[in-house]
Amino acid sequence: MAQATTAPVQDTHGHDTHGHHDQGWFKKYFWSTDHKMIAKQYLWTSIFMAVVGGLMAYVFRMQLAFPGIEVPGFGLVSPGEYNALITNHGSIMIFWVAMPMLIAAWGNFLIPLMIGADDMVFPRINRLSFQIFLISAILILASLFVQGGGFGGAWTSYPPLSANPEYNLTGLGASIWLIAVALEFVAFLLGGINFIVTLMNSRAPGMKAYDIPVTVWMIVIASILFMLSVGPLIAGAIMLLFDQTLNTGFYDPARGGDPILWQHLFWFFGHPEVYVVLLPAIGFVIDIIATFARKKLFGYKIMVYTAVATAVLSFFVWAHHQFIAGIDPRMANVFTVTTLLISVPIAELLFVIIATLYGGSIKFTTPMLWALSFVATFLIGGVTGIFLGASGSDIYLHDTYFVLAHFHYTFFPIAIIGGFAAFTYWFPKMFGTMLDETLGKIHFWGTVIPFQFIFIPLFALGLGGQHRRIYNFQNFPELASMQPLRVTATLALIVMILFQLVFFWNLFRSLRSKEKAPMNPWKANTLEWTTPSPPPHGNWPPDQMPKVYRGPYEYSVPDRDTDYWPQNEPS
Amino acid sequence: MFERLAIQASSFAGDIDGLILLIAVLVGFWFIVAEGMFFWLIWRFRERPDQKSQYITGKEKHLKRWVTIPHALVLVCDVFIIIGAVRVWYDVKQHLPEPDTVIRVEGQQWAWVFQHPGPDNELDTGDDIWTTDDLYVEVDRTYHFRLSSRDVLHNFSVPAFRLKQDAVPGRTITGWFHATSTGTYDIQCAEICGIGHGVMAGRINIQDAETHASWMSENATTTAAQ
Amino acid sequence: MQKPIATTRSASGIPTGRLAIWWLLASEIVIFGGLLACYLLFRLGHPEWADAAAVTNTAIGATNTFVLLTSSFTAVLAHQAAERGDGKKAARFLVFTIIGACLFLGIKSYEWWYEISHGYTITSNGFWSFYYTAAGLHAAHVIAGAIAMGFVAKDAAQGKELQRVELVGIYWHFVDVVWIFLFPLLYIAK
Numbered sequence: 001m002a003q004a005t006t007a008p009v010q011d012t013h014g015h016d017t018h019g020h021h022d023q024g025w026f027k028k029y030f031w032s033t034d035h036k037m038i039a040k041q042y043l044w045t046s047i048f049m050a051v052v053g054g055l056m057a058y059v060f061r062m063q064l065a066f067p068g069i070e071v072p073g074f075g076l077v078s079p080g081e082y083n084a085l086i087t088n089h090g091s092i093m094i095f096w097v098a099m100p101m102l103i104a105a106w107g108n109f110l111i112p113l114m115i116g117a118d119d120m121v122f123p124r125i126n127r128l129s130f131q132i133f134l135i136s137a138i139l140i141l142a143s144l145f146v147q148g149g150g151f152g153g154a155w156t157s158y159p160p161l162s163a164n165p166e167y168n169l170t171g172l173g174a175s176i177w178l179i180a181v182a183l184e185f186v187a188f189l190l191g192g193i194n195f196i197v198t199l200m201n202s203r204a205p206g207m208k209a210y211d212i213p214v215t216v217w218m219i220v221i222a223s224i225l226f227m228l229s230v231g232p233l234i235a236g237a238i239m240l241l242f243d244q245t246l247n248t249g250f251y252d253p254a255r256g257g258d259p260i261l262w263q264h265l266f267w268f269f270g271h272p273e274v275y276v277v278l279l280p281a282i283g284f285v286i287d288i289i290a291t292f293a294r295k296k297l298f299g300y301k302i303m304v305y306t307a308v309a310t311a312v313l314s315f316f317v318w319a320h321h322q323f324i325a326g327i328d329p330r331m332a333n334v335f336t337v338t339t340l341l342i343s344v345p346i347a348e349l350l351f352v353i354i355a356t357l358y359g360g361s362i363k364f365t366t367p368m369l370w371a372l373s374f375v376a377t378f379l380i381g382g383v384t385g386i387f388l389g390a391s392g393s394d395i396y397l398h399d400t401y402f403v404l405a406h407f408h409y410t411f412f413p414i415a416i417i418g419g420f421a422a423f424t425y426w427f428p429k430m431f432g433t434m435l436d437e438t439l440g441k442i443h444f445w446g447t448v449i450p451f452q453f454i455f456i457p458l459f460a461l462g463l464g465g466q467h468r469r470i471y472n473f474q475n476f477p478e479l480a481s482m483q484p485l486r487v488t489a490t491l492a493l494i495v496m497i498l499f500q501l502v503f504f505w506n507l508f509r510s511l512r513s514k515e516k517a518p519m520n521p522w523k524a525n526t527l528e529w530t531t532p533s534p535p536p537h538g539n540w541p542p543d544q545m546p547k548v549y550r551g552p553y554e555y556s557v558p559d560r561d562t563d564y565w566p567q568n569e570p571s
Numbered sequence: 572m573f574e575r576l577a578i579q580a581s582s583f584a585g586d587i588d589g590l591i592l593l594i595a596v597l598v599g600f601w602f603i604v605a606e607g608m609f610f611w612l613i614w615r616f617r618e619r620p621d622q623k624s625q626y627i628t629g630k631e632k633h634l635k636r637w638v639t640i641p642h643a644l645v646l647v648c649d650v651f652i653i654i655g656a657v658r659v660w661y662d663v664k665q666h667l668p669e670p671d672t673v674i675r676v677e678g679q680q681w682a683w684v685f686q687h688p689g690p691d692n693e694l695d696t697g698d699d700i701w702t703t704d705d706l707y708v709e710v711d712r713t714y715h716f717r718l719s720s721r722d723v724l725h726n727f728s729v730p731a732f733r734l735k736q737d738a739v740p741g742r743t744i745t746g747w748f749h750a751t752s753t754g755t756y757d758i759q760c761a762e763i764c765g766i767g768h769g770v771m772a773g774r775i776n777i778q779d780a781e782t783h784a785s786w787m788s789e790n791a792t793t794t795a796a797q
Numbered sequence: 798m799q800k801p802i803a804t805t806r807s808a809s810g811i812p813t814g815r816l817a818i819w820w821l822l823a824s825e826i827v828i829f830g831g832l833l834a835c836y837l838l839f840r841l842g843h844p845e846w847a848d849a850a851a852v853t854n855t856a857i858g859a860t861n862t863f864v865l866l867t868s869s870f871t872a873v874l875a876h877q878a879a880e881r882g883d884g885k886k887a888a889r890f891l892v893f894t895i896i897g898a899c900l901f902l903g904i905k906s907y908e909w910w911y912e913i914s915h916g917y918t919i920t921s922n923g924f925w926s927f928y929y930t931a932a933g934l935h936a937a938h939v940i941a942g943a944i945a946m947g948f949v950a951k952d953a954a955q956g957k958e959l960q961r962v963e964l965v966g967i968y969w970h971f972v973d974v975v976w977i978f979l980f981p982l983l984y985i986a987k
Contacts, residue, residue, distance in 0.1 A: 033798065079766040117803035121813050124798065154763045160740060161723040167680065167765055189824050197816045202803035227820070231827025235835065238930060246919055248926040253741020256843055256923045259724060260739065261835060293616070294624040299638070302629070324726070326739040329664040336656050340649045347601075347645045351638045354605065357612040358634070359625035364617070372613060379605055383598045390652055392590045392659025396733040399726065399761040463591075465730030467759045470769040478730070478757045542802060556624040563624060 033123035034537055038130050039109035040430070043423075045137055046101040049092050050416075052141070056089040058497060060471075065483075065490035067472040080169065082471035083152030088144060090155035091177065094277070095184045096137050098415035102280040103188070104133065106422050107195050107219040109430060113528035114213045116204025116546040116568070118538045120194045129191040136183035143176035151177040154469060156266060159251035159259045163243035175244050182237050185230050192223035204527065204568075206548035210300065211567065213526050213552045217304050218283030222276045225311045229272035236265030263325055267318040274410065275314045279307055281418030285371040286353060287552075288425050291524045292368035293360030294563050296553040299352040306345040306352075313342045323394045332391040339389035346382060350375065361556070361563075365522075366440030370421035373448050374413045381409030384459070399469075402462025405455045412451060420447070420503075428517035431510070432534045439506040446499025453492035457485035523564045526552045530568050580756060580777065581732035582749040583663050588733070590659045597648045604641070663734075667747045670715035674706070677718075678725030678738040681767025683758060689791045690784075698791040704773045706758065709783040713749045726761035729775055735761055750777045818964045822971045825938075829975050832934065836927045836982065849924035851987050852917060857908050858984035861901050862976065868897025869973045872966040879953060879962035887962045888954035891946050894969060898943040905936060928983055935979060938972050 032038060062069075063077040070076050077085070108126065112119055120126050144150035151173040153162040165171025199220045203212070239250040240262065249255030251262050290297055297303060319327060319335040353375060362368065384406040387393050397403065420443075427435050466479050473479045473486070520529035527546050531539050540546060546568040554565040579585050616622075627634065673694055675686035685706045689698035700707075708714055718727050720738040728735040729748070736746045758773030778786060804813050840846055875890035909929075919929040942965070949965045952958045 079769060083763070083766060083768070112803060117801070117806070119801035119803050121801070121804045122817065123801060152766065158724055158762070161763065161765060164723075167723050169766060193817050193820045193824075196820055197813055198803060200809045200816055201811070201813050202806045203808045207808075227824045228827055231824060231829075232831025232834070234828045235832035238832075238934065239835070239926075242919065242926070242930060248920055248930075249923065250926060253739075256839075258839075259741075261838075265831065265835070296626060296628060298627065298634075299629040302638075323660075324664075324735050325737045326742060326744050329660070332660055332664065333657050336660070337653055340653050340656075343649060344642070344646055348638065348642045350605065351641055352629075354609050354612065355629075355634070355638050357609070357616055359627050360616045361618045361622060361624035362613055362616050372609075375609060376606060379602060379609075383602045386598050386652065387591060387594050390590065390594060390656035392587060392656040392663070393594060395660070395663055395735050396587050396591070396730070398735055399728070465757070465759075467728065467761045469763040470759075472769055475770060475772045476757050476759065538801075545802060556626050558626055 031127070033119070033127045035108045035112050035120050035123065035126060036430070036535065038126050039105045039107075041130050042100045042105035042108060042133070045134065046097050046105060049096040049137060050101075050419075053089050053092040053097055054497060054500070056085045056092070057493060060085045060089070061490040061493050063471060064473070065487040067474055077471065079471050080149060080152055083154075083469065084144065084150035084170065084173070086469060087152050087154050087177075088140065088150050091181065092140065093411070093415065094155065094273070095181060096140060098277045098411065098419075099184070099188060100133060101415065101419045102277055102284075102422070103195075103219055103222060104129070104191055106215075106280065106284070106426070107191070107223075109426065110528060111195055111198055111216055111219065112202070113429075113531070113535065113539060114216050114526050115199065115202060115207060116527045116540075116548065117198065117202040118540065118542070118545065121198045121202055122194050125190055126194050129187045129194070132183055132190070133187035136180045136187060139176055139180035139183065143173045143180060146172045146176060148172050156270075157240070157262075158266075159240060159243065159262050160253075162262075163240055163251045165244065171244065175241060178237055178241050178244070182234065182241075185234060188223075189227060189230070192227050195223045196220055196227075204546050204548045207567075211548055211551045213283075214286045214297070214300065214303055215280070215283035218279040218286075218307060221304075221307050221311055222279040225272050225279075225314065226276045229269045229276075229315065232265045233269040236262055260322070260326055263322050264318070267321045268315070270321065271318040272311070272314040274407075275310055277414050278410070279311070281374065281414040281421075282307075282349065282353075284418055284422040284425070285374045286356075287526070288367050288371040288421055289353065289356055290553050290555065291425075291522050292363045292365055292371070293357055294363075294555045295356055295360040296555055297352075298355040298358070300551070300553060302352050303349060306349040309345040310342060310349070313338065313345065317342055317389075320389050320391075320394070323391050324398055336389060336391040340386065343382070343386060343389070350379065350382070365424075366435070366437055366444060367421055367425035367522075369441065369444045370417055370424060373444070374417045374421060377417060377448070377451070378410060378413040381406060381411075381413060384409060396465075397462060399467050400462035401458045401466045401468060404468055405458035405462060408455050408458075412455075416447070420444070425522070426528075427510070428521050429528055429533050429535070432517050432532075433510045433513045433515055434517050434521065435510045436506050439502055439509075443499055443502040443506065446502060447496055450492040450496035450499070454489045454496065457489045461485050520566075523562070525554060525564050525566050527567055530566060578731050578756070579733070580750055580752050580754060581729075581734065582751055583659070584731070584733040584751075586659050586662060590655050593655050594652055597652060601641075601645060601648065664746070667715060667745065668713055668749075670747065671712045672709075673715045673717065674708075675717045675719075676706070676727050676738070677721060678727065678760065678764070678771070679721035680723065680765050681760075681771045683727070683760075683771065683773040687787070690787050700787065700790045702790075704758075704771075706773065706775045707783065707786055708750055708775065708777055710750045710753050710777050710779055713747060715745055715747050717743050717745050719743045723764045724762045725764050725771070728759045728761035729756060730759065731756035731775075737762055753777045753779055812960065814960055814964045815967070818967045822968070825971065829931075829934070829978075832931055833978060833982065836931060839923055839927065840982075840986070843923060846922070846924040847987060849917070849922055849928075850983070852912070853928070853984050854908060854911075855984045857904060858980050861904050862980050864897050864901045864904065865973045865976050868894045868901070869970055871897065872969045875953075876963045876966045879959040882956075882959065884953040884956040884959055887959065888950040891950035891953065891962065891965070895943050895946050895950070898939050898946075901939060902936060905932070931979055932983065935972070935975055938975070942969050942972050 059071050059074045062071040148170045151170050153168050161167050242248040243250050249257045251257045251259050317339045320339040323332045461482055464482055517533040519532055548567045549570055552567055556563045557565055677684045683704050685702045687700040688694045689700050691698055718736055718738045720740040725738040732748050734748050755774055755776050758775055760771040871890045871893040875887045878886035917925050919926055946965050949961045953962055
């Protein structure tokens with residue numbers, strides 16, 4: 001049955017409607033307002049930052065496995081450099097990899113396409129958002145090379161250590177780090193406004209709330225969650241910057257300030273932040289599973305409702321990061337209750353995703369492998385969080401490698417597995433060629449298997465009492481004997497890093513390939529697959545913008561000759 | 572290395588370990604069920620030429636049950652865990668038993684300073700014993716520690732006790748422990764405090780009554796405050 | 798640049814620009830709300846700050862409050878004119894609002910110069926740290942608003958983009974409301 005889609009047209013806007021007919025290199029690549037180009041800018045930047053963050057991990061894990069020995073490609077790792085490496089590894093991975101890749105890159109690319117619009121509602125603010133983001137990325141990298149070195153107070157930047165250059169010895173780096181983070185926040189606030197308003201207003205005619213793909217819901221809910229949680233931290237960051245540079249005493253107990261105030265401000269944002277990055281990743285996973293299981297979602301509305309419930313509840317759990325920080329011990333009881341309760345909607349969300357597999361016809365393409373491994377891996381991250389959310393057990397496990405392993409078992413599925421799932425799924429649409437499936441599968445296994453061998457040893461180390469942010473465990477007699485676990489983790493990391501070369505090779509080959517990708521290689525229902533790969537400027541001809549007749553998950557509808565039913569096909 | 576969990580040198584270490592075990596059992600059960608179901612489903616419903624995918628709306632009651640019942644059971648398990656957690660937390664952090672001895676612990680960049688009350692068992696008297704990085708306590712005795720910091724945040728952590736508490740400048744936070752076996756164990760700083768965070772290793776020396784008494788009399792001549 | 802089709806749609810029934818401004822305000826409310834909540838907690842915990850708070854000049858604060866309220870009123874008049882399609886009048890009222898902003902900033906500059914020259918700086922104590930930080934953040938938003946208003950007025954005078962008069966007005970009312978919170982907290986509560 002023929003789809004009522006547009007014929008591929010080179011220039012969809014005619015000569016004068018947008019004035020983009022002859023775009024010079026500068027306007028097309030650097031100064032573009034096209035959401036697809038901006039998406040790519042975010043994507044390449046975040047991939048670059050991921051490489052930087054990954055190499056930082058290589059260096060500090062080499063120090064941990066072989067303490068005091070020169071790391072190939074870096075040299076000896078001093079305690080100060082170790083602290084700067086772990087601080088910036090964490091900051092970069094969260095703020096300059098996970099957020100831009102999952103939200104800014106894929107949000108920018110997919111939202112207009114999936115809702116049948118020709119761009120975001122504010123293309124110039126979109127461009128400005130990326131430019132601010134780029135400046136923040138340059139700043140965070142620059143901060144590593146200033147006098148004193150990169151900031152070494154952990155990504156959580158607790159004062160008084162972070163507030164006083166005499167304590168942290170990286171005063172300039174600390175302030176530049178803080179400004180970089182603040183600018184990143186501004187970029188995402190602006191971007192978020194664009195996403196939210198675009199979804200609210202610019203949907204294709206006929207697209208009702210429950211016809212919106214889950215990916216779009218998740219990115220927009222995440223944007224709202226980010227916006228409403230980051231404000232107090234921005235206020236707190238201004239206060240910290242003033243402590244650092246103007247010698248105010250907001251966080252100085254000697255002058256009436258309170259270091260724990262920062263912790264509250266940070267984690268009031270910090271906890272919602274993990275859901276800010278989780279929701280988009282889960283959105284991709286859900287859409288990919290629907291496509292490759294050829295199945296309607298088991299509970300589309302439940303998925304949206306539990307996402308909203310999780311987002312709301314996430315405002316009430318923050319102090320589980322501070323159980324033993326010196327807060328009133330009675331408060332810990334409140335937060336342990338809220339923290340354990342938040343596991344309920346997330347568990348339901350995961351159950352509903354797993355239930356979607358029932359009755360399906362599952363194709364194990366590379367994107368599907370990534371999406372499925374997200375579920376399997378995130379489950380481990382999620383359940384290990386319970387040990388930390390229970391106040392009594394957190395007494396022992398706080399600040400140990402158990403925490404580290406828990407959050408890598410959540411962040412890695414979110415950022416890396418979710419990132420590769422999105423990348424391999426939408427690559428044909430974005431770039432117009434196909435990635436090689438065999439190389440894709442080799443890369444997949446070469447990533448997820450070593451990953452287990454990095455972090456399962458770390459759970460063991462944590463249970464054994466090993467604390468975080470320490471550059472050499474040979475100083476602790478009780479921990480020295482666990483060195484084989486540390487070496488295992490490091491070697492596994494090196495193997496995983498090497499397998500990423502397979503990904504880059506695959507990418508390089510495909511980008512240079514002359515073979516064109518079809519419009520809808522995966523036979524999916526959503527609107528982005530109804531326009532050429534890659535879509536032209538404006539996505540569809542202005543007089544042929546799509547209309548929507550049904551939801552996005554009408555797969556395997558009985559009594560039809562195809563097992564998919566695009567949203568824009570009239571009944 | 573799992574024998575570490577067997578090193579329980581304090582009265583509440585067993586309670587904390589018990590809670591960890593409870594969580595491990597409950598959570599482990601759900602984990603196995605969920606992962607098991609997941610892997611079974613992707614095997615059972617892998618693409619096969621003779622098998623078409625089904626159109627399931629999610630409103631089917633007999634299928635919804637498979638989600639709503641586990642969902643409710645998870646909530647029940649959470650309640651058990653909450654009760655366990657609150658109990659342990661109360662015993663360790665909220666309710667401090669009467670102390671036999673009070674000590675002071677101060678973290679600084681980058682060492683631990685301990686003030687022992689000396690043979691008269693009173694702090695801030697002439698026979699107090701000051702040490703750096705080595706803490707000396709008597710087994711089977713209930714101690715309160717008054718914890719603070721000179722500069723940045725530190726954290727007094729004794730894994731063998733399962734004890735951990737942030738040291739906050741400008742505040743004195745009191746905690747307790749009751750050592751149940753003699754030995755020497757690690758003290759780690761559990762809050763990043765600068766470039767020396769990794770070298771703030773301390774040692775807690777748990778002595779029997781006799782040894783401890785002779786240690787005290789040998790060292791109690793220190794009179795000047797630090 | 799021609800607006801995309803996306804910008805002209807309105808599935809929610811609310812114009813795109815207005816939605817955007819309200820979401821912008823939502824994010825700003827959380828920022829200022831966070832800062833003021835911190836100040837409140839500190840102030841309640843430090844009764845001795847009353848001595849510092851006594852120094853702030855309530856009369857100047859009240860004058861500035863009046864100035865801002867008046868400027869909000871002229872912003873409303875600008876909006877009314879824009880609704881009637883009278884771009885030139887709207888621009889004129891926006892200019893009055895900008896003058897109000899400049900007056901506000903001028904008075905504040907004098908106020909701060911006076912206080913600083915008498916030794917009350919941002920590091921004097923916790924109260925003054927918050928005083929300058931909160932009022933400073935607010936002043937930054939006043940400056941940004943005035944600049945934005947300048948651009949909107951320029952377009953409005955030529956009859957262009959009149960819908961932006963309302964939007965910049967909404968932002969301006971928010972800046973005013975923040976001050977309505979700051980004034981009692983920093984000047985009246987002694």
